[in-house]
Amino acid sequence: MPYIITHGFRMDTGHIDAITRTASSDLIAARAAVQQVISDNDPNYDADMLNAVDALPTDGGTVPLPDGTVIEVQRVSWPYLHVRSGTGVNTHAAILAAYNAAR
DSSP states (O other): OOEEEEEEEEOTTSOEEEEEEEEESSHHHHHHHHHHHHHHHOTTOOHHHHHHHHTOOTTEEEEEOTTSOEEEEEEOOHHHHHHHHTSOOOSHHHHHHHHHHTO
16 A cells, blocks of 8 residues: 655644645555655654654654654555656656655
8 A cells, every 4th residue: 555755834724734745555664765865854853753654554654853844655656646746757767756756
């Protein structure tokens, strides 16, 4: 199952005002994307933050960052991602590429 990784500010409504949003093919890739967002945005990240990433369950979750932003990992279906890619491509790799190129 693919995942959407959103980094941004959590609004009072619970919605995340996105700074960045990407998609990944599976949980391993999603965790790697989260680790990249952490290292890009917080040069002083610690092992606890990386442990939180490693502990993300298969249904996703959130990782709060010290700057007040959060990273949300949401499991989605391939059809959901395909519709949001805005293209007629039909392979998983092409769907991911199209979705991420549009962001």
